[in-house]
Structure formats: structure tokens, C-alpha cells
Amino acid sequence: MSDTILRFEGVNKAFFGVSVLEDVTLDVERGSIVGLVGENGAGKSTLMNILGGVVLMDGGQMLLAGEAYAPRDPRDADRAGIAFIHQELNLFTNLTIAENLFISEFPHCGPTPLLDRGRLRKRAREALALVDLAVSPDVRVERLSPGERQLVEVAKALAMDARIIIFDEPTTSLTTRETERLFGIIDRLHQAGKTIIYISHILRDVMRIADAVAVLRDGQLVASGPVSDFSIHSMIAAMVGREIEQLYPDRTSQPGPEISLELRQLSKAGISHRIDLVLHKGEVLGVFGLMGSGRSELARIIFGLDDFDEGEVLIDGKPVKRLSPTRNIRNGMAFVTENRREDGLMMEATVADNLSLAALPAYRTRLVNTVRSSAVASAVKDRVDALSIKVHDAFRSEVKGLSGGNQQKVVLGKWLMTKPSILIIDEPTRGVDVGAKFEIYETIDRIAAAGTAVLFISSELEELLGMCDRILVMGQGEVLGSFDRAQFHEEAILRTAFREHVA
Amino acid sequence: MTSHRLTMPVLRNMPAILFLLAFALFSLLDPRFATFANFSNIASSSAFVGLVAVGMTIVLLTGGIDLSVGATMYITGAVIGMLLQQDVPMLAAIAVGVLVGTLWGCVNAFLIAWVGLVPFVATLVTLTMGRGIGLLLTESRQFILPQEMAYAASSYLGIPLPVIVFAIVVVAAVVFLRWTAMGRQIYAMGNNVEAARKAGLNTRRLTASVYVISGFCAALAGVILVSQQGSISAGLGQGVEFDAIAAAVLGGTSLFGGVGSVFPGTVIGVLLVQMISTGMVYLQIDLYLQDMVAAIVIFFAVLIDALRMRILTRLERRNIRVEKGSTEVQTAPSSP
Numbered sequence: 001m002s003d004t005i006l007r008f009e010g011v012n013k014a015f016f017g018v019s020v021l022e023d024v025t026l027d028v029e030r031g032s033i034v035g036l037v038g039e040n041g042a043g044k045s046t047l048m049n050i051l052g053g054v055v056l057m058d059g060g061q062m063l064l065a066g067e068a069y070a071p072r073d074p075r076d077a078d079r080a081g082i083a084f085i086h087q088e089l090n091l092f093t094n095l096t097i098a099e100n101l102f103i104s105e106f107p108h109c110g111p112t113p114l115l116d117r118g119r120l121r122k123r124a125r126e127a128l129a130l131v132d133l134a135v136s137p138d139v140r141v142e143r144l145s146p147g148e149r150q151l152v153e154v155a156k157a158l159a160m161d162a163r164i165i166i167f168d169e170p171t172t173s174l175t176t177r178e179t180e181r182l183f184g185i186i187d188r189l190h191q192a193g194k195t196i197i198y199i200s201h202i203l204r205d206v207m208r209i210a211d212a213v214a215v216l217r218d219g220q221l222v223a224s225g226p227v228s229d230f231s232i233h234s235m236i237a238a239m240v241g242r243e244i245e246q247l248y249p250d251r252t253s254q255p256g257p258e259i260s261l262e263l264r265q266l267s268k269a270g271i272s273h274r275i276d277l278v279l280h281k282g283e284v285l286g287v288f289g290l291m292g293s294g295r296s297e298l299a300r301i302i303f304g305l306d307d308f309d310e311g312e313v314l315i316d317g318k319p320v321k322r323l324s325p326t327r328n329i330r331n332g333m334a335f336v337t338e339n340r341r342e343d344g345l346m347m348e349a350t351v352a353d354n355l356s357l358a359a360l361p362a363y364r365t366r367l368v369n370t371v372r373s374s375a376v377a378s379a380v381k382d383r384v385d386a387l388s389i390k391v392h393d394a395f396r397s398e399v400k401g402l403s404g405g406n407q408q409k410v411v412l413g414k415w416l417m418t419k420p421s422i423l424i425i426d427e428p429t430r431g432v433d434v435g436a437k438f439e440i441y442e443t444i445d446r447i448a449a450a451g452t453a454v455l456f457i458s459s460e461l462e463e464l465l466g467m468c469d470r471i472l473v474m475g476q477g478e479v480l481g482s483f484d485r486a487q488f489h490e491e492a493i494l495r496t497a498f499r500e501h502v503a
Numbered sequence: 504m505t506s507h508r509l510t511m512p513v514l515r516n517m518p519a520i521l522f523l524l525a526f527a528l529f530s531l532l533d534p535r536f537a538t539f540a541n542f543s544n545i546a547s548s549s550a551f552v553g554l555v556a557v558g559m560t561i562v563l564l565t566g567g568i569d570l571s572v573g574a575t576m577y578i579t580g581a582v583i584g585m586l587l588q589q590d591v592p593m594l595a596a597i598a599v600g601v602l603v604g605t606l607w608g609c610v611n612a613f614l615i616a617w618v619g620l621v622p623f624v625a626t627l628v629t630l631t632m633g634r635g636i637g638l639l640l641t642e643s644r645q646f647i648l649p650q651e652m653a654y655a656a657s658s659y660l661g662i663p664l665p666v667i668v669f670a671i672v673v674v675a676a677v678v679f680l681r682w683t684a685m686g687r688q689i690y691a692m693g694n695n696v697e698a699a700r701k702a703g704l705n706t707r708r709l710t711a712s713v714y715v716i717s718g719f720c721a722a723l724a725g726v727i728l729v730s731q732q733g734s735i736s737a738g739l740g741q742g743v744e745f746d747a748i749a750a751a752v753l754g755g756t757s758l759f760g761g762v763g764s765v766f767p768g769t770v771i772g773v774l775l776v777q778m779i780s781t782g783m784v785y786l787q788i789d790l791y792l793q794d795m796v797a798a799i800v801i802f803f804a805v806l807i808d809a810l811r812m813r814i815l816t817r818l819e820r821r822n823i824r825v826e827k828g829s830t831e832v833q834t835a836p837s838s839p
Contacts, residue, residue, distance in 0.1 A: 054701060075703035090698035092691040094761045099687050104703045106684035114682045 005030040005065055005195050006051075006164060012059035013046055013219075020046045022219045023060070028164075028212075033186070033196040035210030035227065037203065039239050039405070039433030042216040044199050045087075048166050051197075052084035053077035075104065083157030087169040087431075089149050091141045097152055098124035098137035101159045127159035128152075131185050147178030154185060164195045171202060172430060175290055183209055201433065203232045217241055240435050247434075248466030249442045253449035255283030255469050259317060260422050260453035261302070266311035271297050272477045275311070279422070284444060284454045286468035288461055290497055294477035295457045296338055299424050302455070303335040304328050315422070329358065331422075334415035338426040338457075344411040347400040351391050352380045354399050354410050359417035383413045388439060405436025412443060423447065426457040441467055461493060473497050518754050518771045525775060529782035536785050543663060549777035550665035551576075551724040551731070553770065556747040556754075557676045558720030560769045562713045563751055564680075564693045566760025567622035569714060571611060572721040572747060574633025576740030579604035579725030581637045584646035584735040593651055601722040607633055608718010612711035626714075630744075638737060646735040655730035665727045672720065676765040689713065693760030749801045750776050776801070 006028040013021040021043045028034055038044050049055040051062065053071030062069045064080055071077045077084065091100050098120050099106075107119040124137035131151045141149060150170060157165045167186070171179045186196060186209060200206050206213065207227060214224040215238040223230075223238040263277040272294055279285050289295045300306045302313070304323035313320045315331055325335075337343040345354055356363075356376045363376045377395070384394045387409045391397050399410055408428060415423060425444070429437045444467060448454050458464050464471050465488050473481040473496045481496040483489070513520065530537040555572045562569045579600040586596035607629065614625035657664050680686035692699040692709050699706050724743070729735050748758075754772030756763025763769070779800050783793045 073703060074701055078703055084701075086701065090695070090701050092694040092698065092761075094690055094694045095687060099691075103688060103691050103699075106687065108684070113684070114678070115684060115687070117682075 003030045004028065004063075007063040008047070008051075008060065009063065010060035011047065011050065011057050011062070013043075013050065013055065013057050020219050021050075021057075024216070024219070024221050026214055026221055026224060028195060028197065030195055031190070031193045032211045033190055033198055033209055035206035035213045036197055036199045036216070037201075037206055037213065037235055037239060038216035039403075039435055042239070042433075043219040044216055045168065046219075047216070048084065048168060048197065048199065051077070051082060051164075052166060053082075054084070078104065078160055081161065081163035082166070083160060083162035083164070084166045085150075085153045085157060085168065085170060087172065089146075089153055091149055091152060093142035094140065096138050096140055097128065097135065097144075097155075100141055100152060101127055101137075101156050105160075123159065124155075127155040130158045131155045132181070145178075146173040147175060147181070150174060150178070150182060151185070154182070158189075162194070164197065165189065166197045166199070168199045169201065169431065170198075171200065171205065179205075201431065203235050206235070207232060215239055236434055239433070247438070248463070249438065249445050251284075251445055251448075251467070251469070253282055253445070255448075256281035256451065260315070261455070262312075262314040262317075263302070264312040264314070266298075266301070266308055266313065268297075268301060268306070268308040268477075270477075271306070272301065272308070275477075275479055277472065277479070279453045279455055281421075281453055282448050282451045283470065284448050284456055284468045286464035286471035287455060287457045287474060288459070288464050288471050288493060288497060289474035289480075290459070293474040293497070295459075295474055296426050297477070298474070299335065299426050299455070299457055303333065303424060329418065332418075332420050333422045334358070334418055334420035334424065336411050336415055336423070336425040336428055338430070340407055340411050344414075345399050345407060348398055351384070351389065351394040351397055351399055351402070351410055352377070355380050355383055355394070355413050355417060358414050362418070379417060383417055387413050387416075387443060389413065403433070403436075405432040405440075408432050408440065409436065409443075412440065416443070416447065420452055422453045422455070424455045424457070427459065428456075429458075429460070429463060437463075461490060465490060465493075518768060518775070521753075522771050522775045522778070525778055525782070529778065529785065533782075533785045536782060541781070541785075543658075543661075543666075545774065545777050545781050546666045546669075547663040548731075548781070549773050550663075550669040551728040552743060552746045552750060552777070553669045553773040554672055554720050554724035554727065555743050556750040556769050556773050557672055557765050558717035559744075559747040560751045560754075560756050560763055560765050561676065561680070561689065562622075562717045563748070563756050563758060564689050564760060564763055565710060565713050566693050566696075566758075567615065567710070567713065568626065568748070568758070569608075569611065569717045569721075570623065570626040570744050571607070571629040571633055572717065572724075573740035573743045574630045574637065575604045575607045575718050575721035576725035576728060576743060577637040577737075578607055578633050578640070579722040580729040580735045580739050581640040583652075583726065583729060584648065585640060587649060587652065588646070597726055600726060601719070604722025604725055605715060605719040608715045608721070609711075611714040611718065615714060616707045616711035622714075637739075641735065641737070643737055645737075648729060648733050648735065652730050653733055655727055665731065668723065668727060672723065673766055673770055680765060685709070685712070690761055693762075695761075746776060749805070752805055753801065 004027045008024050008026045011021055011024045024047060036044050046055060050057045053074045053076045056072070069080060071080065092103065095103070101124050102120060107116045107123065108114065109116045121137050128135065128137060131154050133148060133151045133155065135144070135148065141152065144152065170182060174182065189196060198206065198210060210227050212225065213227050213230050213235065215222050215235060217239055258281040259278055260281050261277070261279040263275050266275040267273055275298060287295050287298070297306070301308050302323070304325045304327065313323060356379070359379070360371055360376070363372050364370070365372055380394055384391065389406050389409045391402060391406065399407060402410065412428065428440055432440065444454060444456065456464060456468055469485050471483045471488070471493060472479055473483070473493055475497055483493055535541065559569060559572065582603045583596045583600035586599060587593065611626055611629050614620045614628070615622050655665050659667060680689065688699070688704050688709055692704060692706055696706060725740060728740065750772035751763065751769050752758065752772070753775055754763070754768030754770070756768055776797070780793060780797055783796060788796065
């Protein structure tokens, strides 16, 4: 084992007495790409945060190229040549690309404290060239697309000449093409002899790019070895500790005849173009499209967050002139947003407070507008049980302490408590682990069976194929095609979505 | 983006445009307004607010706020007055005064960066306590300063001394913010504290330093103001935090951090505020109305600023479609 660049040896970590990592021992070979997988809360991020100096370990040790390595802060990790590309990007949107690349070690003019802008620009240009980003280093990051920002992060790692680069879920906000580009760069880094640790929920990607796989479950390393020893199936089995027969539950109901929501020729300049959409009672209608196809924008218009120029909207067959969130909620509409941390949850509040928020008006006393707290409490308890939200005490625990999957269940639960007749869900399983995904799918099926019309927006075609009665394909703000469950064909749908790009 | 080509620069340069508009208006209404003597006067009397506003801008860039600046000015003035009464040489008295004022800024730095108090609360505490200390030191008497302290009335090459001090501080602040690592890191931290921490920046030290800088600027402002007034009274520097914050925000600095500049931003903001109040004197507007007018102007300027931000974000939002018939992405909001 002379080629081991990094060794975790009996690493332990506990937060507030809850053990997050238990005795993790793992070797990483020099120049390899290690896929690190596990459910949310399995300890992947904690392990990488220890490596990156963001979190201190309680016990055990790390060996970097044979020498003891114990970073006290992110700068120690930087100096040791370990770059950490976090899931939520750590860029400063108000600064230029060049400034972002060298924010912690600006080149100076000799001994003066003044910045050497010339050298800054030159080094930035070199770093950008390594990731094929043909943008001036003086451009502010706020003007870049998510994919370009991701590449800036990679350039940052290269600029500091990292030996080990950690990617934490790098593709969640990238388009298919941007993802391909990132993989190309990872491949090049690999050939240049860099060691890469790649964390992802997208197991297909892990199978594709990794040489070795390490699986964490409940803070323990449960499997590791060369990628050839694994299949997607066996990775999942190792992650959840049991065999999962199905990724998607069977749909138990059929759409009803009544139309819950109808859009006729809905247009908004620059955003949507003549969109026709019919959503039946009890139907799960998928909306698929590549990043930037206008899926989420359409959802925002339907929910009344953005206005539209032309067209008609009918809810339960009745035309609606103006849409507003307040009125929509009163009409039984609910919207689970794409971005749960920013838009969907009060992170510092308890699970119970979050769950009950949207439904509070339903628990008013008649005379004075106070809330019947006992009724709310029992409704919260029911919801926590129904969604099997894993929380110690729903009335005490803050949402920010939950894993991604459980947070998402809280958002979903919040809207389900309003007993919606139309539910819009945007990327409900992004960053959610396999087990929680299945539970979210089951919930969707259950509420559809109970008659709720569900508009299911996703960039993961597979889950739409698994869950929907019908799929609309969008691109450039238009509906490009519609597929019934009987005609579901992955390739045909993808071809439709790519129409503009292929031509 | 045909229509943006016009709207964007207008919106971006709103402070400068407001400034020119106000200038044109007063010049038209009173010919005496557009004279060098008057400008020199405006610049000179805005120097102390300007100094405070420069420090305030740097604090605002981190997303913080410093309400204690008026108290810092008062403490500085009180110390100088007391030392002069003990026949301490003037320059030494000024140096000690500035040092004590800066130390008061260090108290803010300690409370915010180490104790972890919210800047609003911490500096409210030091504002009230600082005023108390000033009263204690002076036993709430009014000091009349000796003639030698009236140096602020002097000028070099026709430029009043306060303006020279202000200009030097502005240049230093611009160089600091634009050309040093620490300056850029202050912007970075104001944009995203969490990311700054993960990037290995010493956020505690950065936070602390902006309050020390603000304390130093306020202390300098205190020196200038006592020299201009020739006396030290209990009301010294009262309400200056409002003027300084208003000037910074008028100049385009965001209260949420990460956005803003000392030059041209805050400098224009300061001059605008001062020009309006001087202009009203020229126009002989009722003294009692002047405060109200000033408040209304600031209110509208901040309102316009908020609208500007909203419109800018809307204009900069990415469009998905390219509309037929034009190579441009969506034009101005089409009116029905």
C-alpha cells in the first residue's frame, strides 16, 4: 500500500452526543477517483468536512502521504493541497472571478499590502484555461450561470495546486451538457494525477467516473473497493442496509375525469410561450425539461408569484383573472419549491412550527382569531407519523438539524396539512437519499389516489417515468411534447427535450 | 437589449444623477448658489459627516451597522477639551483624543466579534454609554476652546483643511477597499459570511477591524467638528449616525452588505445631503421646515434606491426564450 495518499484511521465524530462517524478507516489511492456514497445523514459530508478542516474530529487520525495530518481550519487544508468544492458554492457573487479565485491569498505588489491586479488577472486566466472557461477574469460571478460558477470553483482548486479535490454533489444544479463538461475536466484532472473524492447521489455518475467506491451508512464504512466490485443495485443495498426491490412504488390510482387546472395559451414575454396544460383530478402530471427550459418559471406563474401577459387560467373549470399566492392557497393550491433551504423552510424554527405554518388558518377559533394549539399539535403528530419524518421531538427540534430527506418531507408535509386540491412540486427529491425518496414517492401516490392533482416538475426523467400518468416536455418556455404513460419511452422524451440543441 | 442600454446606466448612476439634478435646481433658483465660495462652504461643512460616512460605509459593507459614531465624536471632543484645559499641547491632545475615540471603536469590535452581540444592539449600547462617559468627563459643562483650536478654518491652496482631511481619508479608504486583500475580503464577507469562513478568511478579525476603522473615522470627525464649532457641548455629534447612514445609502451602499463604494458612492451621498440643506438656507426655507424637507428627500432617495434595486434585479433576470422577430431578448415591460 505504498501508493496510499490519504488514510483515515478510526475517525470518530459526534455532534451533541449523537455519533455521526464511528471508527471510519479508509484508504485513498494516489491518483484515483473515489466515489463516496451513502444516504443523507450517513456521514459523508462530515467525513469530508473533517478532511477539509471545516470540522474537527473527536478521535482517530488522518495520514496524508504517510504523515499525520490534522487541519484546524480550512486554510490548513488549503496548505496541505486539499481543495473542497462544496455543494452550495462558496463564491462571492459581488466580486470578480479573479478575486474569487485568490480571495484567501491575493498576490501582492512586492512587500506592500497592495494587490497586484496584473498578476491576479494573469494567474486567473491560466486557471480558467484549465477548465475551458472562456470568460474574462474581470467578470463578476453574479453574471455567470450555475454551470460556469461550478467551473470557477474547480478553477479555484486548480489555482491553489490541490493534490486532492473533493467534489460534494457537483452536478445538482448543472444542465446535462454542463455535467458532461465537468466530467471531461474531472477526467483530465485524473490523467494529470490528481486524487479526487466524488460525493454524489447519482449512482450512475459514480459508476461511470469512479475507480473505487466507498459506502457509508449511519456513520460507518459498510463497503469499499474497486468500482468493478459494485453495481448500482449493490451500492443501494449497501447504503440502505437492505435490498430495495423497487425504486418507485406502484401507482394505485387512475386520474379522474374532472379538470382541476387548465392553462390555455399562457404566455409571458421571454419566459413562456403559448402553454396549454390540462391537469385532472388525481393525476400526476410530470413536467420534464432541461435546465433553463422554463419548468420552474411556469410553476411560479401558476402559483401567482410571477405574472403573465396573455392566456387563460382555469381552476376547477372556473376562469381566474389574476393569480396570487394568497388566493391560490385559499383555492386549495400548494407549491413545494425547488429550493427548500431558502424558500421552503424556516431553518431555525421547530419541525412543528414549520409543518403547521401554511395550515394555521384552518385551526382558528371562531370568535377571536387565535389558534387552537391542541388541534394543531395532534395534526402535526399525525403528519410526522404519516410521512415518517425522523425527528427526535417535532415540537423541540429545529429543522436545520434534520437530514435533507427529512427536511423535504417537512416541506411536503407543510403543504399536505392544507389538504390541497392542486399540488405543485418542484424537484422534490433533489439531494434526497434513496430511502427518503421512496417515501416521498409513496406520499405522492397516496395523495393522488385521494384526488389531489399533482404537477410534478423534475429534471430527473427516471422518477417522472416511474411516477407520472403523463409527462409534458418543455424547452425554451414552450411545451414541446406530451407523453401518456402507455407511450413512455425514455429516449423519445429526451430527444423531444433536446430538440433545440440537436438541430 | 436595446431599451436596457438606456435604463441600466440611468439606474446604476442614480446617485450622481440626483446630485446633478439638485445642483441644477438650486443654481437656477438662486444665482449665488453656483459659486466657488459656496462649494467650498458645502464641502467644508460636509467634511465631518463625510468622515463618519466613510467609516460607516465600510461597516455597512460587512452587513453591520455602527450607531455609536456620535458618542465616539463626543468622547473624542471631551478628551481633547479636558487635555487642553490642562495645558497639554494641542497636537498631543488631538492625538490622545483620536486614540481614545478609536479605542471606543475597539469596544464595538470586541462586543461584536468576540462577545457575539448583534451590531445594532452592541453599538446602541456603546452609543448610550459613550454619551454617558462624555457627560461624566465634562461634568456636562460646555467647553470653549482656545483660539488655536480653530485651525479648521484655515486652508491650503484655497482648499479648506477639513476638505483636505476628508479627501485624504477618502483616498485611503478607496485604496484600502479596492486594492488590498483585506478590502476585497470585506466585500466577500458582506456577500456571504459562511462562504468567507469556508474560504479560510478570518471573519472575526475582518469584522473587528471595520468597527475600529469606523471608530477612527468618527474620532477624526470629532476633531474636525470641535475645531469648526470652537466649543464642546453635550449635543456634540448627536444624530450624526442618521446622516452618515443616509449618505452611504444615498450613495448606493446596501444595508445588507457586500454592495457599495466610498467613491463615488458615499462622497456623492454626503455632498448631496449637505447641498440640499445649504440650498434650503439659500432659498430661505423656514428653519423648522428644513429638517422635514431633508428627511423627506432622504426618504425618497432611499425609496428610489429600493425601487432601483428591484428593477435592476428584474432586468438582469435571465430570459429563457428569444422572442421571434428580434435578436434581442425581451424588451422593456410591454405596456398593455
